[in-house]
Every structure is written in C-alpha cells, then in structure tokens.
Amino acid sequence: MTPKYQFERRYVGPIEAVIMDWAGTTVDFGSMAPICAFQRLFAEEGLPISEAEARGPMGTEKREHIRQLCAHPRIRDAWHEVKGEYPTEADIDRMYDDFVPLQIDAIAQTAELIPGLTDALEWMRANDIRIGGNTGYASTMIEGLLARAAEQGYTPDSNVCATEVPKGRPYPHMSLKNAMDLGVQHLCACVKIDDTLTGIEEGLNAGMWTIGVAVSGNEVGMSLEDWQVLSEAEQELRRAAAYQRMTASGAHYVIDSIADVIPCLEEISARLAVGEKP
Numbered sequence: 001m002t003p004k005y006q007f008e009r010r011y012v013g014p015i016e017a018v019i020m021d022w023a024g025t026t027v028d029f030g031s032m033a034p035i036c037a038f039q040r041l042f043a044e045e046g047l048p049i050s051e052a053e054a055r056g057p058m059g060t061e062k063r064e065h066i067r068q069l070c071a072h073p074r075i076r077d078a079w080h081e082v083k084g085e086y087p088t089e090a091d092i093d094r095m096y097d098d099f100v101p102l103q104i105d106a107i108a109q110t111a112e113l114i115p116g117l118t119d120a121l122e123w124m125r126a127n128d129i130r131i132g133g134n135t136g137y138a139s140t141m142i143e144g145l146l147a148r149a150a151e152q153g154y155t156p157d158s159n160v161c162a163t164e165v166p167k168g169r170p171y172p173h174m175s176l177k178n179a180m181d182l183g184v185q186h187l188c189a190c191v192k193i194d195d196t197l198t199g200i201e202e203g204l205n206a207g208m209w210t211i212g213v214a215v216s217g218n219e220v221g222m223s224l225e226d227w228q229v230l231s232e233a234e235q236e237l238r239r240a241a242a243y244q245r246m247t248a249s250g251a252h253y254v255i256d257s258i259a260d261v262i263p264c265l266e267e268i269s270a271r272l273a274v275g276e277k278p
C-alpha cells in the first residue's frame with residue numbers, strides 16, 4: 001500500500017553567496033549619483049524636477065526610470081505646458097542618450113565605499129561566501145565605479161548590470177545571473193542585499209534571503225554628511241518610515257546600513273544550518 005505521507009527535501013548548509021546592490025548599498029551613501037544626474041537631465045529639458053520626484057522609480061533600469069519620470073502626472077503636465085505636447089518614446093530615447101554621460105560623471109564622483117563594507121567583506125571571505133554585485137546601472141556606465149571600488153578594496157567575484165539580462169528589477173534575472181556566474185547550487189543559500197524595494201523584490205523573486213538597508217540608501221535618501229547632522233529625533237522619524245516600507249516589501253531583515261550586516265548573516269547562517277528556507 002502507498003504510504004499517506006512523504007518526507008520534504010530541504011537544504012541544510014552554509015550561505016553560498018551574498019549578492020549586493022551597488023549605489024546606496026555598498027557605495028554612494030544616500031544613492032546620490034542617479035539623483036544628481038536625473039535632476040540635471042530634466043533641468044536641461046527646461047523642466048526642473050525635485051529630488052523626491054527623481055528618486056521615485058529608483059532601482060529600476062535607467063531607461064525605464066526616465067520613462068516612469070515622464071509618465072509622472074506632474075512632470076507630464078509640466079512637459080505639455082513647456083513643449084506643447086506630451087513626452088514621446090523618441091523623447092525618452094533622446095533623453096537616455098543625454099543621460100548616460102551625466103550619469104557616468106556622477107557615478108565616478110560618488111564611488112566611495114559605505115562605511116562597514118570592508119569588515120563585512122572580510123567576514124564573508126572568512127566564511128567562504130562568494131560575493132556578487134548587481135545594479136540598475138547600464139554596463140557602459142560603471143567602468144569608473146568598478147575601478148574606484150577596486151582601489152578601495154572591493155571587487156565582487158561576479159557583477160551584473162540590468163542591461164545584461166532580459167529584464168531588470170523586480171524580475172530576478174540579475175540575481176540569477178550572479179548565482180550562475182558564482183557557481184551557486186542552491187538559491188535558498190543566497191542572500192540579496194539592497195537599498196530599494198524593487199531590489200528586495202528581485203531577491204525574493206529569485207528565492208533568496210533578503211536584507212534591506214534602510215538608512216544608507218534610497219529609502220532615507222540622504223548623503224552621510226546630511227544624515228549625520230540630523231537630530232536623533234529626526235533620524236528616528238526617517239529611519240522608522242524606511243524600516244516600515246522595507247519590512248512591508250517582504251525583506252527578511254532590515255538594517256541601517258552594511259555596517260550592521262554581520263549579525264544578520266550570522267543569524268541566516270544559523271537558520272540555514274537547521275534547514276529553514278527563505
């Protein structure tokens with residue numbers, strides 16, 4: 001007789017890989033580079049946009065980001081007022097071409113490692129964890145960034161840009177390509193770390209553990225200098241709102257920045273060691 005039960009297959013083992021976003025997660029505290037570039041781009045069109053508007057679609061591939069900004073109701077109306085028509089697909093293509101040099105310039109100027117990354121990398125290396133990087137930036141934009149990060153001691157074993165896969169975030173393609181490049185066998189033994197909600201979704205869609213960094217990236221959206229001069233009460237207000245959004249997106253853990261990641265990775269290791277799944 002066939003039994004009325006079955007046993008479940010589960011992974012019990014170490015973390016195989018950590019995949020980290022770039023801007024706002026490992027470099028560029030506050031994810032300032034794209035904001036500077038998007039604001040300059042729209043200002044050059046005669047349509048200044050606010051920092052908050054520029055940040056709206058953050059984490060998505062940059063052509064899509066421009067498309068979403070052009071579809072923003074206020075910007076769309078302002079565009080019509082200034083130019084007498086609504087933005088077209090041709091405008092988006094032209095703006096993307098204009099955007100690339102602005103972005104390359106801004107990225108190279110904001111490539112400083114986020115404090116704490118070096119210790120986190122050391123911990124990962126000591127625990128035989130492979131390291132991947134991925135980004136909504138196009139591959140043509142990040143040569144300078146990779147070089148400047150390497151000078152500071154950060155060279156991921158695999159790096160993937162949104163332009164190298166069929167679909168960017170929140171699709172899981174980038175993290176999956178990282179996993180393939182890194183020779184990962186078990187996606188449930190990978191951790192994705194990101195400063196955007198769409199980047200968290202990417203990791204979840206890939207079947208990975210996810211850690212949101214709330215303060216160093218897009219959710220708080222302030223440079224380290226601006227953050228440090230806020231009062232503790234103001235910091236707490238912004239931190240709490242960012243934690244709330246990231247937790248609601250389904251992140252397994254939310255931390256201030258990469259400086260707090262080691263205890264989190266230790267906890268995930270412990271959970272994997274008893275067979276928990278993401």
Ligand SMILES: [Mg+2]
Pocket residue numbers: 021022023024025031059194195196217218
């Ligand atoms: Mg980011």
